[in-house]
Amino acid sequence: MSRLVIASIGPASSVQDGGRHGAQRYGLTVSGAMDRLSLAAANTLVGNEPFAAVVEIGPFGASFTARDGAVRVAISGAPRNADIAGSPVAMDTSVTLKDGETLTLGFARGGAFTYLAIEGGIKGEQVFGSLAVNARAGLGSPYPRPLQAGDEFAVDAASGAPDLRIELPKPSSGPIRVLLGPQDDEFDDANKALFLDSEWKISATSDRMGYRLEGPAIKHLHGHNIVSDGTVNGSIQVPGNGAPIALMMDRGTSGGYPKIATVITADVGRLAQTSAGTAFRFKAVSMAEAQDEAKKFAQLIRNLPDRLRSADTVALNIEALSDANVAGYAVSAVDAGTWQVAAEP
């Protein structure tokens, strides 16, 4: 057994996984990673199941030290500078920390959450099939609360497997897609149009329960009180002040404000990774398109192992390359510097 010790970590960091399902009928929310694709990518890099428990790191920096042996980890999600003793570590790669070495991550450069997966996973006591932290309900293991400096994980000794990188599709910078409803009939056409045609920003007071949206006030047809009904990840409810809130993984399981729209499954992680203050728009799609995207998203996660590459090979990101060339940039396949910049969101 090795140990991975948290030398430093910022707020809004906790153990998360694929979430806690089956007890929403008792008021127990799902929790789980805010960005499931990055969760799955980090896990895939170290050979874990895609929805195994990882460290979800909030927007601030963090550092992790291997003790009593080597520890193999991987990082994916919001991009940051990362290094081991000054030697850079790329996002979307696995790396082996020798005994005593420290992986240091800087602030998120765009996005909010970065995922640190540990080979062999995090050991803990599952409740409803999950180690995810739900601080309100006192759930989460090994620490039922946000992580702090000094916390540590008992982990498998590094296998010595060669380090890998994973080629993920270029993140879309398009609008966040929504399905209208379930209570879009609580709003008139003008206010639905106002919601869909306006520019929105995520408020700095947002958290894992909900993202508060800053933009025009959305007015209800019949007032803001409805009889409480069930919520999902990505429900966009409009309270009395007209400022919508997108409900995220630590949401209440029921809510009493009209929900104008719901973020499609494939875009919930993208919304989660939208930095506070960044302007974005919503776009309504059909049920057929939303379900098609949900299936493609599930397939992308299932097939992540096909996207693993040796860390030694030249990082030739064909999708980024072709996107960049289509967009009219002159980029070179052999000079990563020309397209890596273009690939930044």
Add this chain to the structure above:
Amino acid sequence: MSATLPPPRLLPSGDSAVTVEFSRTIDDDANQRVLALDKALAASPIDGITESVPTYRSLLVHYDPGKIGFDALGEKLLALASQPLPPATRARRWRIPVAYGGEHGIDLEDVAKTLNTTPDDIVARHVAGDYKVAMIGFTPGWSYLSGLDKSLQMSRRQNPRLLTPAGTISIGGIQAGIQCLAAPSGWHLLGRTPVRTYQLHRNPTFLTEPGDRVTFFAIDHKTFEEQDRAAEAGEIIAEQVAA
């Protein structure tokens, strides 16, 4: 209830859940249909459904769109919802002890003043009620009860409290509640129960189920302290009786 039940509305809640809405208002008949559909789904599961969440007026059905599409699922749900309600089965009934007033029920006196009566009379009306768990939601174990005496129905507080204690027994609008964890609330706090409707390392973890019947009885504050310690140690405390 009439033989021809109006079909519920199917409201998309994103691409992986559908709200089966029986009513827009709090309505006991609608809640009965919600719980009947929930039971019917448990008895004959539809492939692709991952979880269902009953509320006062609707059943939220989570599903995997990779296994079943919205239209196919909707048809099956409407077919199930159109079946006549099963004859009422004997519900479980819980007798829940409550320490009313004082530090445990800081709004009892105000409620009595507002309704022009005495705190003892409010308690008498609250314990006389025959309640049903209509839904559990918001935070773990928070049981929303229907069946509040009409004379106790009053609007919620103007200023919701940011934190109310674990075990709070409260009323708000036409609803009554058993709250398990400390949480924000705009309801009027009548008392506290030592009973945990949610306790992690206890079997069962969740005590109440939608459809359960509930009655309350008063205990003194000393009994509360004793039972609170026993509940913390894992005792259920609530008495289960045949309905």
